[in-house]
Structures are given as C-alpha cells and as structure tokens.
Amino acid sequence: MEKIDVPQLNVPRIVIIGAGFAGIQLIKRLKNKDVQIVLFDRNNYHTFQPLLYQVATAGLEPDAISFPVRKIFKKYKNVFFRMGTVQRVVAEENKILTDIGELDYDYLVVATGSRTNFFGLDDVQANSMSMKTVAQSLDLRSAMLQNFEQALLTKNLEEREKLMNFVIVGGGPTGVELAGALGELKNHILPLDYPELDVRRMQIHLIEASSRLLPALSKKSSEKSIGYLKELGVNVWTNTAVINFDGEVVVTKGEKSSQILSKNVIWSAGVEGNPIKGVDDAMQPSKRIKVNEFNQLEEFENVFAIGDIAFMPQKDFPRGHPMVAPVAIQQGNLLAKNIIKLVNKDGKLKPFKYRDKGSMATIGKNRAVVEIGKMKYQGAFAWFVWMFVHIMSLVGMRNKAVVLINWTWNYINYDRGNRLIIRKHKRVDSSRQQSEKLNDLDEII
Amino acid sequence: MEKIDVPQLNVPRIVIIGAGFAGIQLIKRLKNKDVQIVLFDRNNYHTFQPLLYQVATAGLEPDAISFPVRKIFKKYKNVFFRMGTVQRVVAEENKILTDIGELDYDYLVVATGSRTNFFGLDDVQANSMSMKTVAQSLDLRSAMLQNFEQALLTKNLEEREKLMNFVIVGGGPTGVELAGALGELKNHILPLDYPELDVRRMQIHLIEASSRLLPALSKKSSEKSIGYLKELGVNVWTNTAVINFDGEVVVTKGEKSSQILSKNVIWSAGVEGNPIKGVDDAMQPSKRIKVNEFNQLEEFENVFAIGDIAFMPQKDFPRGHPMVAPVAIQQGNLLAKNIIKLVNKDGKLKPFKYRDKGSMATIGKNRAVVEIGKMKYQGAFAWFVWMFVHIMSLVGMRNKAVVLINWTWNYINYDRGNRLIIRKHKRVDSSRQQSEKLNDLDEII
Structure with missing residues (x-):
C-alpha cells in the first residue's frame, strides 16, 4: 500500500x-x-446529529446541520484533513x-x-430505515413523501394504510422527537398537501421495549412527554418489543402483542x-x-x-x-x-470524570421537556431552552441563521418548507442490503 | 394500462x-x-433553474431554490397533482x-x-457534466470537491492539473455565471481550504463557439463581462469549439485549437x-x-x-x-x-406577442451586466439589481429569506458555506451513461 x-x-x-x-x-x-x-x-463535513430528525421530517435542509471540515480548521496550521x-x-x-x-x-x-444496532434482527435491518447520517435522513424524507404520493394512486385500502402508517421503534430522544415531528406533520401539513387522502387514518406508533420513554430523564418528564405525544395523535406502546418486520407487517410482543401494517418503520432502538x-x-x-x-x-x-x-x-x-x-x-x-x-513528558495524566449537564427532548411546538441539574422545565419555556441550546451548539453563523429562519417560519406558519424529494429513495432488496452490511466493517468512517 | x-x-x-x-x-x-x-x-417540486449554478458552486443549498408543488397549490381546489x-x-x-x-x-x-443538447458529441456527453436539474447540480458540486480532495493525494503533477482544471463550454448566461462563480472560489475559498495545493495552478477556461459571450445582450455588456471574467482569472476563448472530450483531454478547434487537460468539463453550450x-x-x-x-x-x-x-x-x-x-x-x-x-366558447383566441423585458448576468461580487429596455447597467448597481430580481422571483418567503441570508453571508465573508459532499458523485462508465441516454426518451418529465 x-x-x-x-x-x-x-x-x-x-x-x-x-x-x-x-x-x-x-x-x-x-x-x-x-x-x-x-x-x-x-465525509468532508461534520454532522450535527441531534437535528437529523428535522432533516428527515422536512423541517430543515441538510446543509443547515452539516459543516465543512476544512472550513472549521482553516486557521489551524497544524491540521491536515484527508477524506x-x-x-x-x-x-x-x-x-x-x-x-x-x-x-x-x-x-x-x-x-x-x-x-x-439492530440486535441481530436481520429482517428488521433489511426493511426498516435508520437515521444516523445525513444521507439516511434524506432517504427517510424521500421515502415518506414518495409513499404518500403512492397512497394517492392505490384504491386498495389496506395498501393505502401500509403506505400512510408510521412505526418508530425506540423511545429515546431520537424516537420521541421523530414521533412528535411526524405528529405535527400529520396535524398541520399533510391534510393540506393531500386533501384527497383521509389523513386522519394515518397512524403513528412509538414502540418502546422498556417500561418508559426517555430513560435519561426523570419519571415526571417521561410521563409528560407521553402526554405531549398523545396530544399530537401518537400511539405510545411501552413494554413492547418489535420482533419482526418483513417490509409490510410489524410484529410486536409484550404489552401490545399484535401486528401493525406499515411500510414506514424507523429503527431508533439502539446504537x-x-x-x-x-x-x-x-x-x-x-x-x-x-x-x-x-x-x-x-x-x-x-x-x-x-x-x-x-x-x-x-x-x-x-x-x-x-x-x-x-x-x-x-x-x-x-x-x-x-x-x-x-x-x-510533563506530569501525570488526568482521569476522565463526566459532568452530566442534563438532558432534553422536544416533542413539538411549545412542547418540550428539559432537565438541567436540579431544574426541570416543561412546555413552551422548555421548548425555547431546547431551541436556544441547539442553535448555539451548531457550528457556524450561517448555519445558525438558516436554522433560526426555518424555525421561525415553521413556528409562525405551522409549516415545514423542505418537503422535497431531491433524490428519490430506492428500496434495495434485502440480499443487497445484507451484503452492504457485511461490507460495513471494511468501511468505517 | x-x-x-x-x-x-x-x-x-x-x-x-x-x-x-x-x-x-x-x-x-x-x-x-x-x-x-x-x-x-x-419531481414533487418546482426548480428555480436560473440559480442552479449557485447550488453547483456551493453558494446555495438545493432546498433554497426548490419549492414543493403541493405547497404552491394548497389553496387551489381545482388542482390535482400526480408525481x-x-x-x-x-x-x-x-x-x-x-x-x-x-x-x-x-x-x-x-x-x-x-x-x-450535446449536438451529437457522444464522447462529450458521456464524460462531461451538465446543470439542468438539482440532482445534476449537486453531482457537479460533489465531483468538484471530490476532485480537489483527490488532487491532494497524487504526486503526479499532470494528474493533479487534470483534477484542478475546469472547462466550461458555452458562453451564454449559464456558462458565464458558472465561470465567474468558479473564479471566486479559486480566488477566495479554495486557497484557504487547500493550503497544501498551489491553487494558482488551477485553470478555468470558458469556451464559446461564436464570436462573443452573452448573445442576448449588447456588445458592450458582452465585452464588459469578458473584462470581469478576466479579473477573476478566467480564460475566455471565443470562436473556439469543443470537438471531443474523453474524460481527461478536451480537444478544441478554431481560434484556440489545442488540447486542455481537465477532468471537470461542464457543458452549457446548448439546449x-x-x-x-x-x-x-x-x-x-x-x-x-x-x-x-x-x-x-x-x-x-x-x-x-x-x-x-x-x-x-x-x-x-x-x-x-x-x-x-x-x-x-x-x-x-x-x-x-x-x-x-x-x-x-367566448370569442376569438388572442395571439402570443413576446414582450422582451431585458436580460442580465452576474459574474461575481459587484460584477454584473443588466439590460432592461434601453437601460444598461454594469458593476455593483447591476449586481444589486440582479440579486433583487432573482430573490423576488423565487417562490415563497422561506426560500427568499434563506437565499438572502446566504448571499449576505457570502458577501461579507467572501465565503460559500455549502461546500459539502452530501452524496458522493459516482462517475458511471460511458457504456452505462449511454444506455441511460437511450432511455431518456422514455422518461420525460
């Protein structure tokens, strides 16, 4: 070499x-x-992963949460980047x-x-979507919109249900935030975009294997988040595990042992x-x-x-x-x-000690839970804190400004301006995805 | 069916x-x-094509110049969209x-x-890039950035030259605006991003078969635009036609009969x-x-x-x-x-009569040519007119605001914030592109 x-x-x-x-x-x-x-x-960019779910749900453009690596380090004389x-x-x-x-x-x-981490559930891995990269989030956005376009074309009610239903697996911050954003799409955007469809029939399920959502937060915040999700029309199932998904039917066991028809399954149950x-x-x-x-x-x-x-x-x-x-x-x-x-060669190394600064999740407009030290907030104030923390954490003024504009626009208009299928999502067949998975070990970073 | x-x-x-x-x-x-x-x-969106070159040159995000069709017509009870x-x-x-x-x-x-329109030049079509869709513009952006990353890795000077040189074929507004934007990248962005490369060696060629650029504008504006391009370091060749491009060498004939080494050829010579x-x-x-x-x-x-x-x-x-x-x-x-x-069944049809409202092109910051009726502007004022007209023509407030922020940011900082390779560009081999071309007739709109 x-x-x-x-x-x-x-x-x-x-x-x-x-x-x-x-x-x-x-x-x-x-x-x-x-x-x-x-x-x-x-990649030649840094990704702000906490906001990937907003790219997936058409609230933000991918360029707003990505930042060129070379730009971050352009004044660093000792840094050499290689893609x-x-x-x-x-x-x-x-x-x-x-x-x-x-x-x-x-x-x-x-x-x-x-x-x-799909915990060895190969069928689920082959047929569901995840949201760890910008490309995956764009695929999710495209697949969601393509399925709605497809739902218009079928007269088969079961098929239409599959295309319109969403199942999110995993009740951590990613799953909760994604479910909330989908709930807002269902309530405010999709009925206007698809007047020909009965969007009330769209079901959003959030499925969590353990006994509660947002395990990093207090029980009170966790319960509050369930309340917010229900207000947005999301069905929350705790103590329920997904054990199979063949691309059309989700099989669960536990408190809600059943089958759910859906072509839109997003796996956020583990890393x-x-x-x-x-x-x-x-x-x-x-x-x-x-x-x-x-x-x-x-x-x-x-x-x-x-x-x-x-x-x-x-x-x-x-x-x-x-x-x-x-x-x-x-x-x-x-x-x-x-x-x-x-x-x-100067002295002893210092051991790592984690200072937990708290945790937060937003479920929708004016609906968030925030815990910083002993302080716990919910509702509109928490939502503003969440937005402030995320905007301040973004790299670069341009990205901060673009995100702020998008959020202000979405806030005033109950809108998501980015519902574009820029590159169509092509479902790869299971065998190919499987081989991609095997190659994955050879292609890290 | x-x-x-x-x-x-x-x-x-x-x-x-x-x-x-x-x-x-x-x-x-x-x-x-x-x-x-x-x-x-x-597609499920309308594309504002006049600004595609800014997506290609990392000045704008694709979402800023695309607008969801369903959103445009959401208050139209008589419109039914089918993707x-x-x-x-x-x-x-x-x-x-x-x-x-x-x-x-x-x-x-x-x-x-x-x-x-490649005018039957199959080799050129197979090996060059064009810029008529959002996806093509993103491919161009990715290919350009990937080639610069690649240039860092080779010690072969001829290979490096090929990776860094750009040839734009066609001196209409698209070619002129793209060449100007590349000139600005060369002068202000790339030297900071790639301090290890001698960016002065990067050549930008604009090749036009007829005797002058911007045929829709007056001769004076056309000459002014050549002056602007030269200030930005672009080599302009008029009365010169590209007759072949094999992926590495551009062959021209006419006033500048020669061969130019380049892997980056953008064809904007005809539609x-x-x-x-x-x-x-x-x-x-x-x-x-x-x-x-x-x-x-x-x-x-x-x-x-x-x-x-x-x-x-x-x-x-x-x-x-x-x-x-x-x-x-x-x-x-x-x-x-x-x-x-x-x-x-109400009266006679009215015949079409075109009212020409003028034409304009921007070459770079404070450098534009604008002709509206008998009025002709050049320089900074023309540039502001150009920006105003384009922002006002964009669909939607969100897009207007995002474009304005990007332009303001780029103006103050001499920057292009969007130099991201979101999805890598894969060069398809000629035979495959050929077959895609043959299928093209079956896939219109």
Whole structure:
C-alpha cells in the first residue's frame, strides 16, 4: 500500500479518525500546538446529529446541520484533513491502512462514533430505515413523501394504510422527537398537501421495549412527554418489543402483542460502536472499544478512543457512559490536555470524570421537556431552552441563521418548507442490503 | 394500462405536463376556475433553474431554490397533482400514458421544458457534466470537491492539473455565471481550504463557439463581462469549439485549437426541447414542438405546448423565441386566458406577442451586466439589481429569506458555506451513461 502524502514535520503526529463531536473538540484544543494532526473522515463535513430528525421530517435542509471540515480548521496550521475510509489499525507498527493509502502515527485517536444496532434482527435491518447520517435522513424524507404520493394512486385500502402508517421503534430522544415531528406533520401539513387522502387514518406508533420513554430523564418528564405525544395523535406502546418486520407487517410482543401494517418503520432502538479492525482485542459486545480512565487502550498506550466508540466503565457508569454529545466533547477536551502532557513528558495524566449537564427532548411546538441539574422545565419555556441550546451548539453563523429562519417560519406558519424529494429513495432488496452490511466493517468512517 | 384515480368532475379536464415556469404560471391563472387541472411532474417540486449554478458552486443549498408543488397549490381546489413520468401522448384518443397509469383529458398542455443538447458529441456527453436539474447540480458540486480532495493525494503533477482544471463550454448566461462563480472560489475559498495545493495552478477556461459571450445582450455588456471574467482569472476563448472530450483531454478547434487537460468539463453550450412521444409530427430538429401563435398544435386543436418546448416561429423570431423564463411565464399567462375562452366558447383566441423585458448576468461580487429596455447597467448597481430580481422571483418567503441570508453571508465573508459532499458523485462508465441516454426518451418529465 502506498504512503499517503502528508508533510513530514519534526513534531509528533496525531492521527484522528472521525470528525464528530469528539474529534472536532479534541482538535480545537490542540490548535497550533507543537503537534501535527491528520484527521480522517469519510465525509468532508461534520454532522450535527441531534437535528437529523428535522432533516428527515422536512423541517430543515441538510446543509443547515452539516459543516465543512476544512472550513472549521482553516486557521489551524497544524491540521491536515484527508477524506478517506480507514480500513484497519496496525497498532504494532503504529500505522493505519485506508482506502487512500497507509500512514504512520505517533498517537492514534479513534473517534468513529456509533451506528445503528439492530440486535441481530436481520429482517428488521433489511426493511426498516435508520437515521444516523445525513444521507439516511434524506432517504427517510424521500421515502415518506414518495409513499404518500403512492397512497394517492392505490384504491386498495389496506395498501393505502401500509403506505400512510408510521412505526418508530425506540423511545429515546431520537424516537420521541421523530414521533412528535411526524405528529405535527400529520396535524398541520399533510391534510393540506393531500386533501384527497383521509389523513386522519394515518397512524403513528412509538414502540418502546422498556417500561418508559426517555430513560435519561426523570419519571415526571417521561410521563409528560407521553402526554405531549398523545396530544399530537401518537400511539405510545411501552413494554413492547418489535420482533419482526418483513417490509409490510410489524410484529410486536409484550404489552401490545399484535401486528401493525406499515411500510414506514424507523429503527431508533439502539446504537453500538462503529468498530474498526485491528483493535479487536479491546472490543466489547457493544462493539465499543474498552479504554482506561485516560481513554487509553490497555494494550497500546499511544492509542486512544473517545466519544461513543469508547467504553470506559467507571463507578457511576459500570456499563460505560451514555453515548451522547456532552461525553464526547468532554473526553475530547480532556484528551487534548493529556496528549500535551504525554508529548511534553510533563506530569501525570488526568482521569476522565463526566459532568452530566442534563438532558432534553422536544416533542413539538411549545412542547418540550428539559432537565438541567436540579431544574426541570416543561412546555413552551422548555421548548425555547431546547431551541436556544441547539442553535448555539451548531457550528457556524450561517448555519445558525438558516436554522433560526426555518424555525421561525415553521413556528409562525405551522409549516415545514423542505418537503422535497431531491433524490428519490430506492428500496434495495434485502440480499443487497445484507451484503452492504457485511461490507460495513471494511468501511468505517 | 390502469386508469389513474382522479376525481371525475363535471368540468373540462386540463392535463398539464411539467411544473416549470410555464406550467406553474398557467395554473396560477386558472385558480379555482371551472376547470379541473391535473398536473404531472417527475419531481414533487418546482426548480428555480436560473440559480442552479449557485447550488453547483456551493453558494446555495438545493432546498433554497426548490419549492414543493403541493405547497404552491394548497389553496387551489381545482388542482390535482400526480408525481409521475408521462411516457406517451395518444392525441387521437385524448389520453396520456404514464408510469402510474393512463388518463383522459379535454385539453393537454405540454410544458416539459428543455434539456442539454450535446449536438451529437457522444464522447462529450458521456464524460462531461451538465446543470439542468438539482440532482445534476449537486453531482457537479460533489465531483468538484471530490476532485480537489483527490488532487491532494497524487504526486503526479499532470494528474493533479487534470483534477484542478475546469472547462466550461458555452458562453451564454449559464456558462458565464458558472465561470465567474468558479473564479471566486479559486480566488477566495479554495486557497484557504487547500493550503497544501498551489491553487494558482488551477485553470478555468470558458469556451464559446461564436464570436462573443452573452448573445442576448449588447456588445458592450458582452465585452464588459469578458473584462470581469478576466479579473477573476478566467480564460475566455471565443470562436473556439469543443470537438471531443474523453474524460481527461478536451480537444478544441478554431481560434484556440489545442488540447486542455481537465477532468471537470461542464457543458452549457446548448439546449433542446425535452420531447415527448406521440406528438412527433410537430417535432422540430431542435426537438421543440411546433405550435401556432396560440401555442396550439396544428393537428390537434386541444393540445398546446408552452415554454421552452414550444417552437413558435414569428416575425421577429423566425427560429422561435429564446428558451428563457419570461417567454414561458408570458405564454402561461396567455394560454390561461385562451383556454378559458375555448371552454366558454367566448370569442376569438388572442395571439402570443413576446414582450422582451431585458436580460442580465452576474459574474461575481459587484460584477454584473443588466439590460432592461434601453437601460444598461454594469458593476455593483447591476449586481444589486440582479440579486433583487432573482430573490423576488423565487417562490415563497422561506426560500427568499434563506437565499438572502446566504448571499449576505457570502458577501461579507467572501465565503460559500455549502461546500459539502452530501452524496458522493459516482462517475458511471460511458457504456452505462449511454444506455441511460437511450432511455431518456422514455422518461420525460
């Protein structure tokens, strides 16, 4: 394999895989320090994942929540970005193999994030949609709109029901926010767009295997969110698991053991690490990489993992930290300090300690639940807090402004302006998707 | 073929093929009249084509210049939209055949617009890019950015040159505006994004077969635009024709007879009608449909063609009207009146008379040429006029606001925020593109 052409500088080289929250934050703290940073990502942009569901439900354009990596780092003299897919880590030789060549490193940071976990339900995986990337969210938007166009064309009522019904699996923030956004579409947008269809017949089901929604929030907030969802016409089923989906019928068991007709199933019931070959010894069943309290791999002290991919069992977190942006950002911050210490051979490394800043979810206009420390808000004020936090977290002024305009517009008009099928979604047959899944391990980041 | 399910109303049914400027305008003038309108388009959105080049050059998001058809007509009780591809007109039986079934009509309006004309240069068609749809513009954006990422990876200087050079064929408004936008990218964006590349080596060539650019404008404006392009570092070649492009080398003849190395060739040298089977008798060599001064086909008096697809030779326009938005809009307006007359059997039809409102092109920040009637502007004022006219012509407040924000942002920061490769562009091999081209006739609108 040929070497990747990167300038040879006389400073340690840190290779970072992944331009998510963790990787970006780490690099920000290493700005113009005496290290060379080579960043790999398979995309040339950073994705603000918490708002992917709004791209999927036509509330935002994809460009509003994506930000060019090169633009983030244009004033960083020590950062070299390469768009490529890392195929394998050869930690014994301090190098990585990628689709654009191989590269040596002094320090390696794996920040590859997470991917959807279907828990071995192959049929569900082959036939349902997920929402971890911009492309997947656009596919979901297109599929939803295409199915509504299709519903107009059929006289078969059962077929029409399948096309109009939505099943969302998983009651975490993603599932709850998506269900709420679909509820708003059902109440305010779709009846105007499709006067020929009886949109009241459209069913939205949110199915959660455990006993309640939003496990990271208090029981009160969780109950409040169910109330909000019901107001929007969403059917919530707790203690219910999806065990099969063949593309037309969802089979559940538990409290609601039944079959639901639907061609629109969105799986947000679980995530797992986005693994990478060559560090398999540290890999957990959750596909996360086990690290010590310095985010360091046990076997290789110059290899680190941060963010969703890192599995760091600690006293309060025996099964690892939650796979959320604040953990990734805090680990990025700390690792920057620790790497500087290692490079300068300057003192002991500082262990990671997660400061939980709270959690929040929005269900719809004026309907949100927010918990920050001991403070708990619901309703319109919580909704404004949610919007403020998300806009402030977006990278770049242009994106902030575009999101603000869209939200203001949607707020005033009860509208979603982006219901466009820019590129049609083509359902791939199960066998092909299966083989894509098998290739997935070779195409991480 | 099954019938498409559309309500049977006791009023004449007008079937309109195409949701471009012509079709949209026609429907606006038929709002809630005593006719049933069934609109077909292969997309669920209207595209503002004059700004496609800004999507291609990362200045705007695709959602800003696309507008959902159903949203435009949500208060129109007599409009029924069907997303589908019309395959054939059977004018003798007053019906159309589509990929979603067949449908009878009382009046048919063909408003299928235009497509790129490669004048039989198959190699050029197979290897170059064009910019008539949102998807094509996104492909162009992705290909351009992917080639720059690729240029970083090669040590072969000739290969790098091919990846960084751009050749735009055709000096009409599209070619001139695209060349100007690329010039600005070269001067202000790419050097910051790719400090490792010597962006000064990037060449932008604009090649025009006739003796001058912008033939619809005065000679003075045309010369001014060449001056602006040169300021931005664009090489302009007039009296020069592209005769071959194999994917790596552009062969030209004429004043500049030579070979240019480039993998980025954008063809904007010609358009032709977007034809439709079944009205072949009226088809001209330009693939436009011949109509009389009422936009009516000679053979079938209840079939009309408007906009780019219509070929109406008139005294001042022996070779038909220019294929631009104002003609389409004016023909849509007039046809609405004439159809109402036909329906009501009320008086003689009014012939079409084109009122030329002028023409304009923008080359870059503070650089534009505008001619409205006898008034001619250049420079910063012309540029503001250009922006004002385009923003006012966009459908919808949200789109207007998003475009305004982007332009303001780009103006202040010399920036293009949307340089994202959302879906990678895959170069298809020539043989496949060839077969897609052959299928094209079956997939109009």
